[in-house]
Amino acid sequence: MNNMADISRPTRTPQFEARLAKRYRAERNFKLMGQGAIVFSVAVLIFLLGNMLMNGIGGFQRAELAVPFNFAESGLTGDEVSLTAPSAVQTLEMQGMAEVVHFFAEEALGTEGADQLSDQAWRDVAAALTSDPALLSQTEPVLFNLPASSDLASGLAGEGSPEMQALASKLASEGKLAENWDWGFLSRSDATSPQAVGIWGALKGSILTMIITLVLAFPIGILAALYLEEYAPKNRWTDLIEVSINNLAAVPSIIFGLLGLAVFLAVFPNLRSAPLIGGMTLALMTMPVIVISGRNAIKAVPPSIRDGALAVGASPVQVVFHHVLPLALPGMLTGTIIGMARALGETAPLLLIGMRAFVATPPTDFMSPATVLPVQIFLWSDEIDRGFVERTSAAIVILLLFLLLMNSVAIYLRNKFEKTW
Amino acid sequence: MSPITLILIAIGLGLAGWLIGRAKAWSFQKADPEARPASRPIYHAWYVAIWVVIPVLVFITLWSFAAPQLITQSVLASPAAADLPTFGFERQAWLSEARAVAIGLAPGVFNEGAEALIEPFREAISFYNWIGFAVTIVIAVGGGIFAFLRIRPDFGARTKVERTVMIVLLLASLVAILTTFGIFASLVFETVRFFGMVSPVDFLFGTFWGPDPMSNPENPDGSRYGAIPLFWGTIFIGAIIAMIVAIPLGLMSAIYLTQYANPTLRAWVKPALEILAGVPTVVYGYFAALTIAPMIRDAAVAVGVTNASTESALAAGVVMGVMIIPFVSSMADDSIAAVPSAMRDGSYAMGATKSETISRVLFPAALPGIVAGIMLAVSRAIGETMIVVMAASTAANLSANPLDRMTTVTVQIVKMLTGEGSFDHPATLSAFALGFVLFLVTLALNFAALRVVKRFREAYE
Numbered sequence: 001m002n003n004m005a006d007i008s009r010p011t012r013t014p015q016f017e018a019r020l021a022k023r024y025r026a027e028r029n030f031k032l033m034g035q036g037a038i039v040f041s042v043a044v045l046i047f048l049l050g051n052m053l054m055n056g057i058g059g060f061q062r063a064e065l066a067v068p069f070n071f072a073e074s075g076l077t078g079d080e081v082s083l084t085a086p087s088a089v090q091t092l093e094m095q096g097m098a099e100v101v102h103f104f105a106e107e108a109l110g111t112e113g114a115d116q117l118s119d120q121a122w123r124d125v126a127a128a129l130t131s132d133p134a135l136l137s138q139t140e141p142v143l144f145n146l147p148a149s150s151d152l153a154s155g156l157a158g159e160g161s162p163e164m165q166a167l168a169s170k171l172a173s174e175g176k177l178a179e180n181w182d183w184g185f186l187s188r189s190d191a192t193s194p195q196a197v198g199i200w201g202a203l204k205g206s207i208l209t210m211i212i213t214l215v216l217a218f219p220i221g222i223l224a225a226l227y228l229e230e231y232a233p234k235n236r237w238t239d240l241i242e243v244s245i246n247n248l249a250a251v252p253s254i255i256f257g258l259l260g261l262a263v264f265l266a267v268f269p270n271l272r273s274a275p276l277i278g279g280m281t282l283a284l285m286t287m288p289v290i291v292i293s294g295r296n297a298i299k300a301v302p303p304s305i306r307d308g309a310l311a312v313g314a315s316p317v318q319v320v321f322h323h324v325l326p327l328a329l330p331g332m333l334t335g336t337i338i339g340m341a342r343a344l345g346e347t348a349p350l351l352l353i354g355m356r357a358f359v360a361t362p363p364t365d366f367m368s369p370a371t372v373l374p375v376q377i378f379l380w381s382d383e384i385d386r387g388f389v390e391r392t393s394a395a396i397v398i399l400l401l402f403l404l405l406m407n408s409v410a411i412y413l414r415n416k417f418e419k420t421w
Numbered sequence: 422m423s424p425i426t427l428i429l430i431a432i433g434l435g436l437a438g439w440l441i442g443r444a445k446a447w448s449f450q451k452a453d454p455e456a457r458p459a460s461r462p463i464y465h466a467w468y469v470a471i472w473v474v475i476p477v478l479v480f481i482t483l484w485s486f487a488a489p490q491l492i493t494q495s496v497l498a499s500p501a502a503a504d505l506p507t508f509g510f511e512r513q514a515w516l517s518e519a520r521a522v523a524i525g526l527a528p529g530v531f532n533e534g535a536e537a538l539i540e541p542f543r544e545a546i547s548f549y550n551w552i553g554f555a556v557t558i559v560i561a562v563g564g565g566i567f568a569f570l571r572i573r574p575d576f577g578a579r580t581k582v583e584r585t586v587m588i589v590l591l592l593a594s595l596v597a598i599l600t601t602f603g604i605f606a607s608l609v610f611e612t613v614r615f616f617g618m619v620s621p622v623d624f625l626f627g628t629f630w631g632p633d634p635m636s637n638p639e640n641p642d643g644s645r646y647g648a649i650p651l652f653w654g655t656i657f658i659g660a661i662i663a664m665i666v667a668i669p670l671g672l673m674s675a676i677y678l679t680q681y682a683n684p685t686l687r688a689w690v691k692p693a694l695e696i697l698a699g700v701p702t703v704v705y706g707y708f709a710a711l712t713i714a715p716m717i718r719d720a721a722v723a724v725g726v727t728n729a730s731t732e733s734a735l736a737a738g739v740v741m742g743v744m745i746i747p748f749v750s751s752m753a754d755d756s757i758a759a760v761p762s763a764m765r766d767g768s769y770a771m772g773a774t775k776s777e778t779i780s781r782v783l784f785p786a787a788l789p790g791i792v793a794g795i796m797l798a799v800s801r802a803i804g805e806t807m808i809v810v811m812a813a814s815t816a817a818n819l820s821a822n823p824l825d826r827m828t829t830v831t832v833q834i835v836k837m838l839t840g841e842g843s844f845d846h847p848a849t850l851s852a853f854a855l856g857f858v859l860f861l862v863t864l865a866l867n868f869a870a871l872r873v874v875k876r877f878r879e880a881y882e
Binding site for chain 1: 425579583586587589590591593594595596597598600601603604607608610611669670671672673674676677678680681682690693694695696697699700701702703704705706707708710711712743746747750774775776777779780797800801803804805806807810811831834835838839852853856859860863864867
């Protein structure tokens with residue numbers, strides 16, 4: 001039997017079989033290594049996103065104390081006019097609103113509990129009152145969920161000092177302290193206490209900055225791409241432009257921060273940390289990305305379209321603006337959105353040009369001091385307070401959602417409008 | 422009146438000019454339907470609009486620089502300014518406070534002396550606003566009338582408009598050169614100032630880094646500006662640890678995705694890698710500082726390393742490597758896909774297994790592209806800022822132990838420029854010198870990558 005096999009398959013010696021087995025083993029190991037690499041990368045991605053999401057959910061909630069507030073007994077005075085005036089909150093503060101809130105809190109929660117009400121809690125009541133002055137004449141107590149101090153909040157989370165944990169569990173069992181969904185996180189701005197912070201200021205700063213970036217980088221990028229791809233003569237100047245665009249695309253982003261610091265802030269020293277300067281810096285960074293993707297989109301338009309237009313008598317400018325540009329625009333938009341998504345997540349250059357200040361009010365225009373989402377994340381990540389860890393993750397979740405949205409739009413555009421000629 | 426309002430007015434007038442110009446051009450056509458005007462009405466319209474908008478935009482740009490100066494000057498000339506402190510800082514504070522109140526940004530002034538200046542400021546601002554507005558209108562209308570008078574049936578508006586378009590296109594592409602020049606000039610300028618205070622030899626070859634922003638800027642201690650530990654830290658984190666993570670994982674995932682994976686898996690994994698590439702670096706930094714660094718510290722302590730730090734080079738390097746994986750993978754993907762399939766088929770025909778084909782045929786053929794990709798990856802890693810700012814240390818150590826605290830060039834740039842140091846201090850200026858080195862090194866890497874691809878690429882077809 002053995003003999004027969006030897007005759008029919010003369011090369012299959014035991015040594016050969018051993019070699020073959022080894023080769024197959026190597027093949028299997030190689031494939032496993034490949035699978036391992038994929039599994040590792042995807043696992044890291046899932047771990048990263050999961051980690052942010054798990055922590056982030058906590059960041060969208062805050063510990064709040066339930067305080068019934070009886071306006072009729074509060075002794076606060078005011079009418080429709082004074083309560084809707086811009087100075088209403090100051091007026092209420094002068095009337096000692098903070099003490100009144102504290103008094104009602106003491107009645108409901110006891111002295112210990114009332115002391116753990118956040119310092120700024122009365123502002124929530126004041127805001128409710130200014131938005132609805134009729135509350136003041138209400139004799140029934142109105143229940144307010146007011147932010148607790150960050151000490152009590154960490155007590156509720158099972159950390160911090162034992163006294164706080166005891167107090168938190170006592171109040172929680174009485175139903176007076178709870179983790180509530182905190183919609184205000186989306187409408188407030190930076191603050192010193194994690195209980196009072198919000199993301200809107202940074203988000204608005206990001207939006208303003210991105211508007212500047214888009215307004216500058218998109219037209220310049222598209223026009224430069226059109227010039228280089230359609231009109232530029234082949235000479236040394238054109239080569240220089242091409243080389244500098246390719247280099248700019250590869251220069252580390254922090255170098256753009258140095259440029260913004262040395263040039264833009266030298267010209268406009270008063271606009272430190274303004275969205276205008278941030279947007280200009282990011283526009284210089286985004287422009288090469290738009291040029292490169294724009295050129296690829298223009299290259300993809302077949303020459304026959306240009307030839308056809310030229311043949312019926314269109315001028316070179318008409319060829320490009322009537323025929324090439326409309327066909328290349330979806331590809332250009334895709335590249336622009338991807339470039340903008342990169343700019344939205346960019347932190348380092350903005351740190352250098354001073355967008356890292358503590359800004360407690362949302363920016364009103366392009367010149368007012370602002371911060372942006374990634375810088376806000378960076379600033380919060382430096383805070384020691386435990387509450388900021390969750391708030392940072394929540395901010396990261398919002399940033400990632402925006403990036404996801406932008407990239408989905410880019411992918412949608414690409415799939416919808418991409419033509420193969 | 423802010424520049425933005427003026428720009429909106431200019432655009433509105435431009436639109437009016439556009440409509441008027443088009444109407445006039447149409448009227449020629451109506452008057453004589455047989456005639457063939459030199460240009461279509463739309464080009465006459467654009468011609469007028471360009472003459473309205475562009476001179477106004479030039480004026481607004483100049484005006485937005487000039488107006489604040491003029492306002493301040495006229496306030497200083499007013500009698501109320503006589504009480505101003507003559508001294509620099511306080512004087513500025515008074516002026517800016519009064520100004521803020523005058524334009525409604527602030528409810529009141531802190532310094533009572535500034536109170537008197539509010540009214541002059543209000544007057545000057547409204548006066549110059551009025552002037553700016555009037556000049557804008559005059560220029561716009563003047564340009565429009567000039568262009569309007571030139572519209573005739575035989576006027577070649579199209580060539581004029583197209584010439585303007587070409588100039589605008591050229592200007593747009595010159596922005597790139599200007600930016601490059603701006604980067605280069607600002608870095609060189611500040612670096613030269615720095616080297617005027619600290620010798621380049623001390624900077625490039627010294628082994629101790631510890632600038633003191635509070636020291637006397639007149640007489641800097643050159644021995645505290647040795648950048649070797651920073652260069653080493655940058656190379657160790659960005660080019661060694663990160664690449665040890667990124668190269669095998671990136672290469673293997675590219676190989677698996679292109680050679681082994683079925684289309685369904687590819688359709689899922691490729692977008693996942695793209696997401697990994699799109700995560701902002703500040704998120705990676707947070708992840709590294711809060712999750713990975715403590716994990717590595719605990720692991721090191723568990724195996725008996727006592728002095729492990731939470732700011733270890735390893736944590737920053739590993740996370741940076743993860744960030745680079747998609748980059749290496751897509752580069753390797755492209756260069757492997759560029760190898761003609763005849764080579765792969767030939768290898769299979771000779772009886773080679775898949776892995777033998779990959780490692781002995783495809784990989785060598787794709788090597789130039791892969792090497793170039795790795796060089797680009799290194800240049801990205803050493804220029805990466807947020808991960809190292811958040812996860813690495815600021816202490817400069819010359820050490821080969823990955824668990825040690827180490828710092829990088831980018832960390833020091835951020836540290837020097839976000840401190841309170843003055844702009845004339847060598848510690849602040851050293852950031853520009855570091856930036857210049859970083860700029861040159863990344864440029865050199867990018868050029869080298871291009872050269873490698875050009876020089877070693879095999880022409881298969």
